Amino acid sequence: MTKQRVAGTEAAAFVKPGGPKAAAGAPRPLQPVAAAGGSRDPARPAGAGPMPAWKAQSESLRAAMQNMRLVKAALARGEDIRNIPVVPSAPDPSFIQCPHCGRRFNQKAAERHIPSCATTSARPKFLKAG
Known part of the structure; x- marks a missing residue:
């Protein structure tokens, strides 16, 4: 559908081949999110200087929110939440x-x-x- 709409325009160069994702609504396996300390950006090397405090706090919050989503999803499916691994938070540097x-x-x-x-x-x- 998108290919037909953008065919012959400048936007045709930006359309990704492969079409829509087939398994967009499929449930993903549960995997805990690591605590803050590493960078979410793969282009940023791990030793590229200290991470700003706001970014470390943001990543810690994101990890906690993601782990809470995993717990809620497990409860909704009726799974035992004791089987979900607990990821301890990183200490404040x-x-x-x-x-x-x-x-x-x-x-x-x-x-x-x-x-x-x-x-x-x-x-x-x-x-x-x-």
Whole structure:
């Protein structure tokens, strides 16, 4: 239909061969979306500089929304949602990880927490009698 409509015009050069997609309405297999951290753009190499914060947040939101769609689709089909793999979200890179307990804090809270955690984690785990 499109070929006939654009035949003989400048738009004929932009029509893709192959026609409409046959399986456009067919359900796709469930696959979890990876958490943010990589680039969605295949033309952008992985080591091409740091990703802007807004883009990392946007991709994280998109991944969470896609995973929620998978859960809703599984519920609609009556599947057990425990069979869908859980993809953990990526940690916020602006937070500082405590070397003693592994928790993450913003700059101000890390300055308060890390010294106190160093003394807390250095305490003996049990008291000896006598």
